[in-house]
């Protein structure tokens with residue numbers, strides 16, 4: 167059907183008829199999207215079957231990437247690119263009189279993740295398939311993804327993300343592969359033939375039903391699987407409940423409460439609260455995933471022998487850490503292994519990635535809640551803890567203090583990171599500085615116990631989505647200039663360095679950037695009703711909203727610029743458009759106040775005719791993967807300004823660099839390695855470094871008020887937040903104002919002057935057009951390191967020990 171245009175057109179019209187019984191003229195864009203989608207799915211299915219057959223061969227090790235989030239973004243065009251049929255489809259649709267972009271735009275953007283961690287999972291799936299690696303995703307099929315953000319009167323308002331409203335063409339429901347997951351109840355301990363048995367009784371059960379989505383590799387026939395689980399109470403269980411207890415309403419309630427498990431993604435990404443439903447979600451998908459892996463393994467091998475040699479289970483942060491006790495439970499209670507054998511298998515199967523140094527983001531669950539919901543799993547965790555603590559006492563008889571630090575159960579709580587460290591064979595950070603901080607501070611005691619478990623895997627992003635798909639003109643220019651080997655080997659982008667000073671190449675780079683800026687300007691015109699000048703610097707700050715990411719620092723700089731422009735209307739700064747996009751967790755008040763602050767500053771500045779449009783401020787609502795793909799290729803400046811030591815890696819920074827933006831950033835996360843790649847003249851670094859930040863935390867010595875009192879500009883800006891300057895009630899930004907003055911834990915005021923200086927440098931560089939373009943090209947040339955193909959290659963050889971399986 168995709169062999170040539172004529173065949174494609176015929177298949178398209180036929181499918182339209184069989185699916186909707188209508189003619190082309192009568193069909194809507196949404197119907198046309200569904201038709202193209204199902205054609206693509208049919209086309210993929212052949213290789214999907216074939217890939218699975220290959221994976222059943224002996225000696226093929228499989229990786230399962232467990233993650234509570236997969237932030238996929240739209241799939242259709244990625245499929246077309248990876249299947250190498252995009253141009254053909256585009257032309258054929260054109261000949262049918264159908265606008266390709268309208269069709270692509272019909273697809274909902276599935277927001278099954280919060281931000282970096284979820285998007286990383288999606289990039290990893292793309293890289294696994296593209297590197298011919300047998301690696302699959304396991305997660306939850308949320309009925310509602312991350313909320314949709316509307317900005318009303320400057321405030322964030324959250325609306326449900328009903329992404330399944332019109333159905334989902336990519337998924338295949340596998341009802342017959344459903345498994346049961348049990349909650350609550352109690353555990354009866356007995357003995358059979360001298361062996362202890364654990365019988366789980368009086369539990370509530372729910373069916374986990376898998377929905378599989380194909381993950382297509384880049385031009386290589388590989389089709390891996392993303393399996394997302396949905397909680398469903400089957401009709402028969404529902405009826406049984408109703409009839410046996412004679413209480414119909416109770417039965418309905420039961421169904422409703424059980425199915426709630428997969429209803430909604432939790433919108434918090436850096437402050438974790440111990441919510442029962444969240445714990446249910448975690449056990450639900452982990453139990454379903456492990457059961458299905460074990461079942462498949464037994465079907466193929468007949469027994470569980472050599473399990474760890476053939477299966478790798480990777481946990482994306484601690485959210486799926488119950489994989490450890492759940493695998494223990496299945497091995498012991500269902501497969502009859504003894505503790506030591508089960509422990510051997512488990513700890514050789516599971517590996518773990520940490521994504522945070524923030525203590526408030528480390529998961530811990532109250533023992534009572536945990537025990538009530540997962541009685542048997544609790545017993546296993548307790549036993550793991552007991553044995554581990556005993557081992558520590560034997561090893562370090564004189565020190566009791568480290569045991570308090572490393573115990574899994576402590577102070578009435580279960581510490582999930584500790585469980586992950588004890589129960590896995592590998593723990594990695596996501597950038598070099600992050601891994602070093604884990605070893606020195608956050609997980610320091612564990613590092614002294616298990617130094618061999620620690621390793622670094624610096625994050626990466628898929629250049630297929632964030633360059634080839636998002637910026638096709640740039641991708642084409644690169645291939646025309648250095649050949650297309652970089653698509654398979656992103657490190658070949660380095661050849662572009664030879665063109666960094668090439669005038670005609672620079673002009674082409676500039677032209678593409680201007681085109682992308684024009685498109686973004688049109689989007690801003692449509693969505694915000696604001697006209698922006700495409701010859702101004704597009705200075706972009708898009709990511710989740712959090713105090714440590716310091717959107718406020720950016721705002722303070724904008725306010726200061728404005729003040730200086732008002733004082734001196736002839737000041738010849740390069741015009742700038744400050745572009746923001748960010749969702750705040752709904753209960754995170756300071757973050758929401760920051761959104762309102764950005765919009766209030768925008769109101770003042772954008773409506774002031776006296777500054778001649780030299781600066782503008784735009785907040786683009788509902789930042790998501792699709793918007794990222796439009797915004798990033800249009801950026802001149804990439805804002806990566808977290809307090810040093812707080813951003814584990816960042817991945818937006820890599821996407822911007824790949825698209826030729828200049829980074830202004832702190833020495834935090836992957837910025838450190840970006841600087842190392844491009845050299846200090848091609849990135850603008852400012853602010854405290856991680857060591858200085860740590861020193862202030864340990865020894866004190868910083869008072870924001872001192873800076874407020876000594877720096878006129880800071881004082882003016884801080885005062886303007888509460889003195890009526892912003893045309894909002896005076897108490898609107900009181901909390902933020904107080905936070906900055908009295909609890910400036912993220913050193914916003916401390917880094918202000920250094921940031922302003924750095925921004926001045928950005929302005930100066932932009933004025934030297936050739937230097938700017940050279941820097942832009944150097945950034946692209948060095949972005950190869952930050953491809954997720956490199957990262958996944960390192961996971962495959964360094965952690966999982968899996969090898970490629972070529973599908974012919």
Ligand code: 26Q
Pocket residue numbers: 280281282283284286432434435436437438439444485521522527529596625813814815816817835
């Ligand atoms: C946990 C428990 C309860 C509710 C929510 C959560 C939760 C959900 C999401 C906790 C954390 C997250 C997401 C974290 C995240 O996105 N971290 C980012 O991961 C990126 C990929 O490694 C890094 O680049 C970023 O630096 C890091 O902040």
